[in-house]
Amino acid sequence: xxxxxxxxxxxxxxxxxxxxxxxxxxxxxxxxxxxxxxxxxxxxxxxxxxxxxxxxxxxxxxxxxxxxxxxxxxxxxxxxxxxxxxxxxxxxxxxxxxxxxxxxxxxxxxxxxxxxxxxxxxxxxxxxxxxxxxxxxxxxxxxxxxxxxxxxxxxxxxxxxxxxxxxxxxxxxxxxxxxxxxxxxxxxxxxxxxxxxxxxxxxxxxxxxxxxxxxxxxxxxxxxxxxxxxxxxxxxxxxxxxxxxxxxxxxxxxxxxxxxxxxxxxxxxxxxxxxxxxxxxxxxxxxxxxxxxxxxxxxxxxxxxxxxxxxxxxxxxxxxxxxxxxxxxxxxxxxxxxxxxxxxxxxxxxxxxxxxxxxxxxxxxxxxxxxxxxxxxxxxxxxxxxxxxxxxxxxxxxxxxxxxxxxxxxxxxxxxxxxxxxxxxxxxxxxxxxxxxxxxxxxxxxxxxxxxxxxxxxxxxxxxxxxxxxxxxxxxxxxxxxxxxxxxxxxxxxxxxxxxxxxxxxxx
Amino acid sequence: xxxxxxxxxxxxxxxxxxxxxxxxxxxxxxxxxxxxxxxxxxxxxxxxxxxxxxxxxxxxxxxxxxxxxxxxxxxxxxxxxxxxxxxxxxxxxxxxxxxxxxxxxxxxxxxxxxxxxxxxxxxxxxxxxxxxxxxxxxxxxxxxxxxxxxxxxxxxxxxxxxxxxxxxxxxxxxxxxxxxxxxxxxxxxxxxxxxxxxxxxxxxxxxxxxxxxxxxxxxxxxxxxxxxxxxxxxxxxxxxxxxxxxxxxxxxxxxxxxxxxxxxxxxxxxxxxxxxxxxxxxxxxxxxxxxxxxxxxxxxxxxxxxxxxxxxxxxxxxxxxxxxxxxxxxxxxxxxxxxxxxxxxxxxxxxxxxxxxxxxxxxxxxxxxxxxxxxxxxxxxxxxxxxxxxxxxxxxxxxxxxxxxxxxxxxxxxxxxxxxxxx
Numbered sequence: 001x002x003x004x005x006x007x008x009x010x011x012x013x014x015x016x017x018x019x020x021x022x023x024x025x026x027x028x029x030x031x032x033x034x035x036x037x038x039x040x041x042x043x044x045x046x047x048x049x050x051x052x053x054x055x056x057x058x059x060x061x062x063x064x065x066x067x068x069x070x071x072x073x074x075x076x077x078x079x080x081x082x083x084x085x086x087x088x089x090x091x092x093x094x095x096x097x098x099x100x101x102x103x104x105x106x107x108x109x110x111x112x113x114x115x116x117x118x119x120x121x122x123x124x125x126x127x128x129x130x131x132x133x134x135x136x137x138x139x140x141x142x143x144x145x146x147x148x149x150x151x152x153x154x155x156x157x158x159x160x161x162x163x164x165x166x167x168x169x170x171x172x173x174x175x176x177x178x179x180x181x182x183x184x185x186x187x188x189x190x191x192x193x194x195x196x197x198x199x200x201x202x203x204x205x206x207x208x209x210x211x212x213x214x215x216x217x218x219x220x221x222x223x224x225x226x227x228x229x230x231x232x233x234x235x236x237x238x239x240x241x242x243x244x245x246x247x248x249x250x251x252x253x254x255x256x257x258x259x260x261x262x263x264x265x266x267x268x269x270x271x272x273x274x275x276x277x278x279x280x281x282x283x284x285x286x287x288x289x290x291x292x293x294x295x296x297x298x299x300x301x302x303x304x305x306x307x308x309x310x311x312x313x314x315x316x317x318x319x320x321x322x323x324x325x326x327x328x329x330x331x332x333x334x335x336x337x338x339x340x341x342x343x344x345x346x347x348x349x350x351x352x353x354x355x356x357x358x359x360x361x362x363x364x365x366x367x368x369x370x371x372x373x374x375x376x377x378x379x380x381x382x383x384x385x386x387x388x389x390x391x392x393x394x395x396x397x398x399x400x401x402x403x404x405x406x407x408x409x410x411x412x413x414x415x416x417x418x419x420x421x422x423x424x425x426x427x428x429x430x431x432x433x434x435x436x437x438x439x440x441x442x443x444x445x446x447x448x449x450x451x452x453x454x455x456x457x458x459x460x461x462x463x464x465x466x467x468x469x470x471x472x473x474x475x476x477x478x479x480x481x482x483x484x485x486x487x488x489x490x491x492x493x494x495x496x497x498x499x500x501x502x503x504x505x506x507x508x
Numbered sequence: 509x510x511x512x513x514x515x516x517x518x519x520x521x522x523x524x525x526x527x528x529x530x531x532x533x534x535x536x537x538x539x540x541x542x543x544x545x546x547x548x549x550x551x552x553x554x555x556x557x558x559x560x561x562x563x564x565x566x567x568x569x570x571x572x573x574x575x576x577x578x579x580x581x582x583x584x585x586x587x588x589x590x591x592x593x594x595x596x597x598x599x600x601x602x603x604x605x606x607x608x609x610x611x612x613x614x615x616x617x618x619x620x621x622x623x624x625x626x627x628x629x630x631x632x633x634x635x636x637x638x639x640x641x642x643x644x645x646x647x648x649x650x651x652x653x654x655x656x657x658x659x660x661x662x663x664x665x666x667x668x669x670x671x672x673x674x675x676x677x678x679x680x681x682x683x684x685x686x687x688x689x690x691x692x693x694x695x696x697x698x699x700x701x702x703x704x705x706x707x708x709x710x711x712x713x714x715x716x717x718x719x720x721x722x723x724x725x726x727x728x729x730x731x732x733x734x735x736x737x738x739x740x741x742x743x744x745x746x747x748x749x750x751x752x753x754x755x756x757x758x759x760x761x762x763x764x765x766x767x768x769x770x771x772x773x774x775x776x777x778x779x780x781x782x783x784x785x786x787x788x789x790x791x792x793x794x795x796x797x798x799x800x801x802x803x804x805x806x807x808x809x810x811x812x813x814x815x816x817x818x819x820x821x822x823x824x825x826x827x828x829x830x831x832x833x834x835x836x837x838x839x840x841x842x843x844x845x846x847x848x849x850x851x852x853x854x855x856x857x858x859x860x861x862x863x864x865x866x867x868x869x870x871x872x873x874x875x876x877x878x879x880x881x882x883x884x885x886x887x888x889x890x891x892x893x894x895x896x897x898x899x900x901x902x903x904x905x906x907x908x909x910x911x912x913x914x915x916x917x918x919x920x921x922x923x924x925x926x927x928x929x930x931x
Contacts, residue, residue, distance in 0.1 A: 017513055021511060040512075042514060045516055050517070073531075078623060104517055174573070319586060320587065324587075399583070400580045400581075405599070408592065420584065427582075461575070462574070463575060
């Protein structure tokens with residue numbers, strides 16, 4: 001009896017540092033046995049208050065200061081104090097070493113759950129998935145955030161809090177148009193960042209002058225062509241374009257735009273892989289802890305507590321429930337990974353017909369393949385099985401503002417499976433989720449105004465916010481800014497135009 | 509390989525406090541308005557707590573390019589319980605909640621108020637932003653004549669009443685141990701020697717006598733160590749530290765003659781409330797004295813003060829005299845900081861006004877920290893105002909007066925009266 005007890009982990013509800021250590025060692029042993037490849041990780045014990053702080057700063061341990069984070073903090077605090085929400089059990093940071101927060105108030109069972117979920121689940125996903133590998137520099141992000149915070153604090157000292165705040169407001173407003181979707185940005189490095197920052201100031205300033213150049217030679221060249229557009233090709237990364245080409249910005253302003261852009265870029269893969277990533281982490285905490293239980297290292301009490309939290313996390317309320325607020329990424333992701341393993345290990349005829357390549361294959365290999373090479377959109381398009389669509393009882397609703405009624409366009413039946421899967425996949429396509437707005441033209445020879453064009457897709461219009469976004473953009477650009485809309489027939493209409501009054505801006 | 513565990517609990521707790529103060533700074537305008545609204549709803553003494561306030565959600569939204577509601581959209585929902593392909597249904601009502609709420613989901617504008625809780629300090633900071641109590645600092649520093657005695661350890665000298673018995677006995681015991689120790693040790697040795705000598709077959713009688721003598725001498729010495737010695741005495745020590753006065757009394761003087769109607773009284777109430785709240789921030793303890801008057805003045809409780817009506821003429825000096833009497837009787841010591849606030853519609857018996865002015869200047873203003881007069885009237889300034897006006901220049905810093913026409917003036921007037929003056 002007593003010998004067996006020694007091998008048990010996470011007994012009792014209070015945690016100690018030794019117990020955390022042992023739990024982590026055991027979970028890690030099982031994770032390695034399953035072949036999970038992780039960054040080193042670091043567990044940080046924090047209080048509930050600090051958890052709210054972390055919330056407000058999107059989980060990052062270091063972040064620049066801005067009122068909007070204060071707003072998030074107040075919001076969280078208010079809801080937490082009123083008991084409307086519990087705090088998330090875990091926040092994990094995609095860095096190397098990977099940092100996972102453990103909240104002081106949690107029981108030992110919850111801590112073990114978080115260690116398995118964040119320390120091994122998310123961690124291995126960050127390390128393996130191609131988007132994270134390609135787009136984020138896990139080893140440099142913390143350093144970069146430190147650099148960013150210090151740089152912005154310095155700017156606040158030099159140029160005043162108000163000026164910096166106005167700039168960051170403007171950057172945040174267009175930050176959704178601040179990511180490169182297709183080309184990889186160079187890895188971050190703190191030292192290079194510092195070294196290059198000064199060079200860049202000088203260089204950028206010299207580049208901008210292109211917009212000012214009004215020498216006759218230049219004019220002669222452009223007059224020969226019909227109409228020369230600048231940029232030659234439409235540019236989708238608006239923040240990048242502003243950083244490089246806005247005529248009147250000071251070097252420090254360009255640097256701050258770059259900081260907001262870089263951090264936005266860092267978070268972009270997380271938005272693209274929510275279902276996969278959360279599902280993966282949930283699948284692995286479930287598997288790792290169940291394996292430990294089967295080995296006799298966890299008590300029944302532990303498992304009850306663990307399963308209760310687990311089932312809460314993966315609950316999917318139906319569309320007509322009061323609790324419904326869209327598809328729960330934890331539920332869908334967890335179910336898909338579980339289903340994928342089932343297809344590998346115990347396929348039925350339907351699975352063989354739908355997934356001839358993977359039915360009956362080695363599940364760990366298939367898992368790795370799927371985890372490494374997909375994002376939500378393609379993962380769903382590839383791996384969502386008819387059985388799961390039936391289990392979730394998915395149905396698609398078509399909302400066309402030209403028609404008086406909504407229509408159910410597909411349900412979980414034979415004719416509907418493929419359409420349904422495609423529609424769900426499309427729902428996770430960030431490309432169609434965010435409006436398609438591109439930098440169309442700069443009037444180089446005239447008033448230097450910037451023209452954006454919104455390419456309508458399925459006649460979807462823009463929320464009225466755009467007027468305020470344009471004001472922010474006009475502030476950044478320094479001259480008039482126009483927003484055009486091109487519908488699917490190619491007709492172009494002018495939506496709005498904003499002029500930035502620089503004299504007022506200067507005195508403010 | 510063991511995992512690295514970092515305990516961050518002791519790290520700075522308020523990482524977000526900068527962001528929080530930035531937020532408050534940015535929306536100060538809206539927050540101030542919300543705070544002013546909140547104040548109107550509260551009772552005079554219950555302005556102590558933090559306040560949950562709401563500011564318009566649209567003001568603080570962060571705009572983004574997003575899709576609107578138009579066009580063709582297809583959304584996949586879970587939990588189908590009745591639909592087959594091709595079913596048609598009505599659009600769910602906006603914000604209907606419950607049934608079919610999904611369709612109206614994540615694109616809501618968030619026009620609800622953004623509600624959050626200000627701490628008491630933040631609340632009062634905003635409320636009294638840029639205000640200062642006149643003469644507060646000066647008086648506090650210049651007139652410290654209250655002292656408080658506090659314990660400050662122990663001394664070796666003092667008066668017998670202050671002897672600290674425990675400390676004294678402790679040091680006596682220590683001294684006895686220190687001085688008696690060597691004797692005791694030697695005594696033990698001699699006694700052992702004596703016993704071993706006596707056990708011998710043929711003890712040496714001289715040696716025994718010598719040992720017995722030495723033992724007797726040591727015993728005498730040991731008993732000569734005094735049980736208590738003047739050296740042991742310890743006295744509790746107390747020191748006097750200056751005690752700035754932390755209490756204030758606030759006199760609310762109001763005219764309840766026939767010319768003051770309910771609305772005017774409500775305005776006066778708001779003004780008194782502000783003053784109470786403001787003083788409360790600066791003093792630990794505040795008493796409020798309500799004096800109402802028509803031709804004669806009387807001290808009343810809060811409820812009567814604000815709600816009962818009287819009719820008749822007006823003699824303001826009666827209230828001032830009563831205030832002076834109360835100060836003499838109850839608040840004469842220097843421990844009290846005295847503030848007076850008088851609200852009236854300015855209507856006074858003509859020949860009384862000069863007397864009011866003189867009485868105020870001679871008797872009241874010298875003993876109070878500040879006296880503020882507000883005249884609540886839409887008409888021309890009345891005779892009381894004109895008389896008081898002469899005091900403004902001669903007693904600058906102690907006396908001030910302002911006019912209130914509408915409820916919206918109250919706060920600005922209050923701010924004007926207590927505005928921070930540059931030194």
